[in-house]
Amino acid sequence: MKKRAFLLSSLYYPNVGGVENSIKEFSLVLKDKGYEVTVITSNRNNVNNEVLADLDCLGDVKVIRCQYPYNAFGFFVFIRNVCKKISELRVGDSDFILSRSHWGVISVRLSGVKKINYLAPSVYFLQEKLDKDYMLSSKMLRYLINSIGQFFAFLFSDVFVFSQDMKKQVQTSCLGGCNPVVINPGVSSDRFHCVDEIDKRLLRDRLKLDGAVKYLLCVGRLSEIKQFDIAIKSLKSLEEKYHLLIVGSGPELEYYKSLLDSEGVSERVVIRPFTKDVDLYYKTSDIYLMTSRYESFGQVLLEATCCGLPVIAFSKSSGVRTSVSYIYEGFNFLLKECDKQSPSSLARTINGFEFDRKALNEEASEFSEKYNWSAAIDTIILDRDL
CATH class of the missing domain: 3.40.50.2000 (Glycogen Phosphorylase B;)
Structure with a gap:
């Protein structure tokens, strides 16, 4: 029986970015290692107006999309829907779980799964420029919600980061409540190489x-x-x-x-x-x-x-x-x-x-x-x- 791996992210293809790319590359590596890979993500599409399918298959990797409304409290809906999928798919019995989203970590832990790897994409608490205009805008509420959500994700997961500076940022934002492991990311040599x-x-x-x-x-x-x-x-x-x-x-x-x-x-x-x-x-x-x-x-x-x-x-x-x-x-x-x-x-x-x-x-x-x-x-x- 094949080993099972689950990768969680707030966004995935057709959205394109560093996080989405890493999920894709991780899925390819895990497949080569003999895992059956499933990606659990949201139905958000920041590229075009296409409505994304709830269930998809990209390169032999199953992609499950959960509703994530575009409002300040949409994360409640997203967490609830991810928790349902975690229960249906018996994610807790799988061999490998990695999230690149703090909401993914929280969903896994709320579902009763105790072991979850979190590869933090950034530290919300430190990434925004908190000037007067920002603090009086609607963005401030999202900032607070995400900062608090990520704080708990850091405390209740095994945290990995891509640099020593990122490790310091995580430790600062969670008041020393975790000790992240630094790993090097990768790059696909098949795609990214010099040309004449x-x-x-x-x-x-x-x-x-x-x-x-x-x-x-x-x-x-x-x-x-x-x-x-x-x-x-x-x-x-x-x-x-x-x-x-x-x-x-x-x-x-x-x-x-x-x-x-x-x-x-x-x-x-x-x-x-x-x-x-x-x-x-x-x-x-x-x-x-x-x-x-x-x-x-x-x-x-x-x-x-x-x-x-x-x-x-x-x-x-x-x-x-x-x-x-x-x-x-x-x-x-x-x-x-x-x-x-x-x-x-x-x-x-x-x-x-x-x-x-x-x-x-x-x-x-x-x-x-x-x-x-x-x-x-x-x-x-x-x-x-x-």
């Missing part, structure tokens, strides 16, 4: 991108926390050869579109929606920009580097809270840091940026060997069995 100049030109033709410019790439949800507006505003101070390519969807889309006109850079910016083929955009770009003010890890950095892109990111001294320095520790040619979170500082860094292609490719090859999804799963399984 000929293939790069062919990809630009395929994606209808200009073959004569240098593309600065940003990938991620179009939200305030990503600060893609800084990249847009920096273009006015950049050489004309630089164009900006943004791949993502989200609530800031209309703001970014209006910014293109007000900044006078609409001819130099391409915005494309999320796609499962995001690797094509890495392979056709020239430099990756990490402009986020908060990232628990930054899967996009692994993907960009494995595709041979040099990375420009804000330094820790600029005030951001990311794991950039941790990710690139020991590597000298993959990263250039910018010391201020401003368009002018970013532009100066880009304009003055030079890199050694041979040295970068050699380090990128070494870098890609460090990050492996199978090793991450093995660490979680080993920790569970201790």
Whole structure:
């Protein structure tokens, strides 16, 4: 009889992001290890208006979607529905359970299952900028609900994180109530790898991108926390050869579109929606920009580097809270840091940026060997069995 594994997440495909990608990669690894894999997620679709099926099958992995209303208290409905599925599927009798959602952890524990692995995607308590406008907005209620929910998830699960900084954040937010285990994430070498100049030109033709410019790439949800507006505003101070390519969807889309006109850079910016083929955009770009003010890890950095892109990111001294320095520790040619979170500082860094292609490719090859999804799963399984 096959071993059974359950993966829980608040979002899954067609939604695209670091969490969704990790769930997909974990499912592939577990299948290779002989598990029958089921993903339990929500019916939320942040990509298009398509109504998602309650039961689906993606790549031989069963996907079960539970209703999760778009309101502040929708999590009650989601937890109730997930608990029903956990009971129906006898999840407590399975061989491996991993959640990337704090609501998934709480649902499992409320269902009477005592052992649950939680790979935390971020720390809600620390990721928001709590200024006066935010605290007086409706977002504040969601922030409090998620922070409290995640606090209990940390206390009642075996917690795993992707960096030492993330470990410190978790311990701070749960008042030292848990001791997370740090594991390295992975990246699919089948998808994320370097291409030569000929293939790069062919990809630009395929994606209808200009073959004569240098593309600065940003990938991620179009939200305030990503600060893609800084990249847009920096273009006015950049050489004309630089164009900006943004791949993502989200609530800031209309703001970014209006910014293109007000900044006078609409001819130099391409915005494309999320796609499962995001690797094509890495392979056709020239430099990756990490402009986020908060990232628990930054899967996009692994993907960009494995595709041979040099990375420009804000330094820790600029005030951001990311794991950039941790990710690139020991590597000298993959990263250039910018010391201020401003368009002018970013532009100066880009304009003055030079890199050694041979040295970068050699380090990128070494870098890609460090990050492996199978090793991450093995660490979680080993920790569970201790």
